[in-house]
Amino acid sequence: MYPVMLQLRGEKIVIVGGGRIAERKTLALLEAGADGVVLISPVLTPHLQALANEGAIQVHARPYRTEDAGGARLLFAATDEALLNQEIADDGRRAGAWVNIADDASGSAFANPAVVRRGDLLLAVSASGASPALAARIKGELEQAYGEEYEAAVQRLRRLRERAKAVVEDPNERHELLRLAAAEAPHMQEGDDELDAWLERLQKLITEGFHNGNDK
Structure with missing residues (x-):
């Protein structure tokens, strides 16, 4: 397997199936920012029906048709019928889609x-x-x-990185500075991350040689 991170906004993603597996796939896609999820199934779980009612996903409440695979970037065969899943996968490959087959990792083009x-x-x-x-x-x-503190930490590091790119000319110094910042950021409290003060303190650690090898 070759790991990648996919940008799914604006892409058509087709899921065939309306049960627990389809629900899990749908929720993961929405969490990743997908906005073009199309679900094909005559029956839906209550959660999938609620998502359809909210307009979060598009639903065709009917059995799968070969033409449903057309234009899909990703295609999930998530029914409880193995032969139908294989048919869906074959259609998807012919249409140029990347296919994931429920409970068949070896036959899938990608895994979740x-x-x-x-x-x-x-x-x-x-x-x-x-x-x-x-x-x-x-x-x-x-x-x-x-833990949850890493969400704020990543935002701090993003802001600091942009600031450092603007004011720290030496790429080696910038690399070391951001390495030190990555160790500190998860442990900082709100209000302790004023960018210029943080940047100045880290630069002082580097220039005065205070770094002791423990990222402190």
């Missing part, structure tokens, strides 16, 4: 990892279909290790 989101920080874990349980366990460990 277990994901931990902390704002712009995205941690993904996959056992390449060998053990979803292992991926889920490691996901739980990551959730404990990287």
